[in-house]
Amino acid sequence: MNPAIGYTALIAVSLATTAIGFYGLRISRTTSDFYVASRTVKPWWNASAIGGEYLSAASFLGIAGLIVISGVDALWFPIGYTAGYLMLLFFVAAPLRRSGAYTIPDFAEARLESPVARRVTSVLVVAVGWFYIVPQLHGAALTIRTTTGLPSWVGAAAVAVVVCLTVVTGGMRSITFVQAFQYWLKLTALAVPAIFMLLLLAGTPDSAAQLATTPPAGGILPPAAPVTGASVYGTLSLMVALLFGTLGLPHVLVRFYTNPDGAAARRTTLIVLGLLSVFYLFPTMYGVLGRAFLPGRDSGGFPDATVLLLPGALVGGPLGDVLSALVVSGAFAAFLSTTSGLVVSLAGVISQDVLGGSVRGFRVAAVVAAVVPLGIALVTDSLALAGSVGLVFAFTASTICPLLLLGIWWRGLTDAGAVAGMLTGGLLCGAAILFGSQLGPEAPWRGVLVQPAAWTVPAAFLVAVLVSRATRHRRSPSVSRFMAKLHVPERPLAVDEPRPQGG
Template structure:
């Protein structure tokens, strides 16, 4: 029987500690070469394409990728395939429209690009606000997922995992900024790939070796028109209130509150009931072979799980909104864009993007397989809705004993690497903006900003209620797509863009997404009454943002910057012509570097 008490998993704890120590050591070694503001902001723009691609992939493959994708496959089936597709395909748009011109602009942060292109310090401040907000919003699910991982392998509260991640990240960022984090994240990509690929191969081999059945001979039936079934006597503790679908007769033992009434003993749920509500703190016990009551909103049987949703216009809207958010949101994520400032030139930035797509495609094959296996081996997660734990729970369910514990330790360590890597990129990007736009831009200011960028999200992560990791990330993508995507695409390819139009588009697009976030949070606490477009608003907010930018820019054409033609030439001229002017050199470089820049000699 699956108990609810968390036992100390020495293998997993050892793996997490090894990852933590190794990450700190690699960061410490790399930080010794960092001494100037340019080192901390853009690694002196000397990062070559392959290392930069590994670093971008390392920070991009976050908790949503390592845990969330498999969890969504477990719960939603083929409808969740759009997440890994969108996460990867977003770099195609980035490569075609943004990467090379963005690097040639010479900017060192996203707000700096906005000011360089449109010449408005007020717009730069607005961009600074959204960079910080997006960074904090993206950090929250990383920290919450880190708490989930640590609390599953040892008897500690989730806050312990959050504090550990932030402590390691801030120490590395304090030591060497972008220069140190680049090496750390490149190393962490390959570590994450190993941590998810090896367990996947082994678990699939065990499954195939059993002839496609459970060890007790029960068939998989992933395409059967029935709910999944418990393969052993299972005890489930409900940590947050859930509504469960009942499609098959279910006998169970319950201790707690079910449908508003106290339950203490055997309970029978009839299919005619449709749904039951189980309150937090309730303990449910199911016998082996019992149909799994699945959390409301997910496919109720395996046949529906294996086919695209046919839920009508609402589901179709959600799907296209998700496509918009992931395809276009990538080019608006500050911690991704700042990576392209570290390349030597535009050609290297474009080559970096191509390598990223290859590395991401390789990684995302494995969460899909783990999600499908989880539907067979750990269906109890469908009762609580905490499907993000599928990757962590699957190894011991497939391989009871020491083998499963070792594989579980590998996946737990890989998940922890994901939190460290993504959190590092976010803290670096937010610190760079805080230090240059709020503080004075010195190395000491960068370090102060790093502490702020770590502590504030930590406090919010402890206070706010956790949600599905990938769904939280999806909202962040929607915000990035509705604010920075229109400004970047039009700023690079449309010469008539004005700072007034860009500001109006960011305010309207960002304001609509923020309003949707507030409504969604209120809805979750008051009965989940919000419609689907509130949970995935990008299909509405992104087109509106583009329209507002274009209309307002046309109405304010007299505000067109006087150096527009020169700025666009710099962004689109081939690299060998030498038009690149790195703004970090002009502001933070040595006297000799500024002299070379004034003479037109670009430092490569």
């Protein structure tokens, strides 16, 4: 790939992101603006912003790479990513917005009236956020190395710097504009080259025949491997991780605090489902085309680079360069939008719990939230992007998800039960992933350890319930009032009645 393509795309996206971020600075004046955009974000804007931050490196690059490697088995990832929002719609979106909290730890303390539960939740939220940022920085490193030939660290550092600038200057209100723009940029960056490639194939009989027949390794999307107990378990565990993990992602949940009310939160979630469904058509298409047309079907040793390399390989010439530049810009937008959402959510938690909750504390926390995962990314190697993000979903499903589901829907949850459930899930999931990664591919029980959600999530829920029942005396005395606040719909505002602006 011509290095000028990568430089042009990188500079263009960085400048556009920074410019939109500075626009947000002009209208970000209050503490509430920085934390929750004063709770005035409309459903379409919020849905676009959620799509921007949720569609990460794993979605933009990783799904196509997994399809190149695994065929139909990889299709469970986009299905799970999208279906997780049904869980959000049914169980979390509206009650969480009605809670009035700024952050997940705020919700934990308000629901359980326990500073200890708040501190444990804060640590877990920060850990989840940092683990999720690292794959984004790895994706940026891969993109920069593939498209420009520059050292990998340049891509990771560029994302961290641009994100810090946009978050520090305008907070949540600024990032809302940035992420909404980046969703539509990512969708365009995948859709336009895909349309050109399909038109080219339709007009080239030999290429169309190659797509329709059997390539060297046995089919574009060959049947999955023979069904075994291990494969059934792996698929089940992956779906548990993706469905329940979505409920605990801090950068997604914080966006529901920006809606005006619970009804707007539900509408936002419905729109997100539509936006995600449209988007995931295109990474799947790139994976299919990559299996058929990229030499060796391994994208030069990096399956995650399939999306980056395919337009140039299929189209070629000046048009291929333009389409490649568009794809690179979309990839970089994916890293920026997800990382910025995570940094905003982590900055809110760190500043509230450690730095007093001021605007200055938010800005300092944003720098910390970006610099720490940058250091981790620079000294670690990337796994397959979709696979590494899937592990974060498993950890989140085993920790934050039980707190939210039980806290919203079961008045019997106590602070001791919530803490015990979160710690149990976190320790079991973390230990399983750590030990499983040390085992060889043929080792017994490796599959159970590297895909632990199927048993760590039930274990976390079970421990939380059992400990809560054993500590009934610790139940919050105001739980009935708080549960009513979560589940009683808000009074509709009159047409000329101003909406609340603060927290």
